[in-house]
Amino acid sequence: MRLIDSHSHLQTDAFAADLAEVVATARDAGVERLLVPGWDAGSSAAALRLATDTDWIDAAVGIHPHDAATASATDWAAVVRLAGDPCVVAIGExxxxxxxxxxxxxAQLANLRRHLRLALDMGKPAILHCRSAAGGRDAQDALIAEIRAxxxxxxxxxxxxxxxxxxxxHSFSGPVDYAEAALELGLAISFSGLVFRRGEEASADVARLVPSERLLIETDAPYLAPPGVPRNRAPAAVQPGAPAPTFSGRRNSPMWVRITGEWLAERRGERPDSIGDGLVQAYDATFRRHSMG
Ligand SMILES: [Zn+2]
Structure with missing residues (x-):
């Protein structure tokens, strides 16, 4: 099955000890395109370094809503400067x-607005994270209003x-009418291992209604491990005396995007092989890759 991972934080400490092995394993598992998003100025610069080194890896640069209040004017200026690099294909997360x-x-709204304007200025799509207070949809409704505005x-x-x-x-979560509003505004929707969690049942219906040219999948690695990902083991590449992996719990990695890909194929009644072709096409249509000019 051909695969993509539209959102994978390979620059986190969780991959510091065995990044080369993680990337090679992803490639072996069928992952042909991979997007590394930043969450602040430093992680955005690190994402760009990865994308510069590997031609099938792309970068996104931005400031996460968690960091909206602490990011300085200098941080934002750094993000804007990085955004101009041809290896940066999106703005976020x-x-x-x-x-x-x-x-x-x-602070989150002001941060979101400057990213949306930058995305429009540069013609590079915004990568949007959205979580409402438990049981609510306040963030989803606010997000749609901002995108429209x-x-x-x-x-x-x-x-x-x-x-x-x-x-x-990114990492879709929310009711069907929220997805419909996003699709009406021309957005793409990316599914992660979140679809397997309790409370995310609407994702199965949303998976059926997204047109294939706007359908993406992701891991959000090292987070959101889907069922089937084993518990952490020490990576094979770690040398004696090297730092141990810092991620506690089950570490998600790009190779596991297959689990969400198979879920998606089943929901849509498609064969994994044919959905894989569509995912690669949707990725290339959404993110303009530097190697393609
Ligand atoms: Zn993320």
Missing amino acids: TGLDYDRMHSPPE VGCGGAAARAAFGERPPAVL
Whole structure:
């Protein structure tokens, strides 16, 4: 099965000890395209270094809603500068998180708006994280309102993106009518291992209604391990005396995107092989890769 991973934090400490092995294993598992998003200035620069080193890996640069209040003007200036690099194919991850609320909503909204404007200016889609307070949909509703207000779905987005999605809902979570509103605005939707969690049952219905050219999958590695990912073991590449992996619990990695890919094929009544071709096409249509000019 051909695979993509539209959201994988390979620059985290969780992969510091065995990154080369993780990347090789992903490739062996069929992963042909991989996007590494930043969450602050430093991790965005690290994402770009990975993308510069490996031609089938791309970068996204941005400031996560958790970091919206603490990011300085210098940090934002660094993100804007990095965004111009041809290996950077998207802006993010950014968005709204009203669940953990590590930054006040006003700071999150201001941070989201500057990312959406940058995405439109550069013609590089925004990567959007969105979590509402438990049981609610406040963040999803606010996100749709912001996307609409900045002009996605209108002439500004069409001028910058043509038929390409101006933004991606990463690690989709939410009700069906939220997905419908996002699709109406031209967005792409990316599914992660979150679909297997209790409370995310609507994702099965959403999986059936996303058009294939706007359908993506991801791991959000090292987070959101789907069922079937084994408990941590020491990576084979670790030399005696090397630092132990710092990620506790089950570490997700790009090779496991297959589990979500198979789930998606089943939900849509498609063969894994044919859905894999579609995923690679959707990735290339969404993210303009530097190697393709
Ligand atoms: Zn993420």
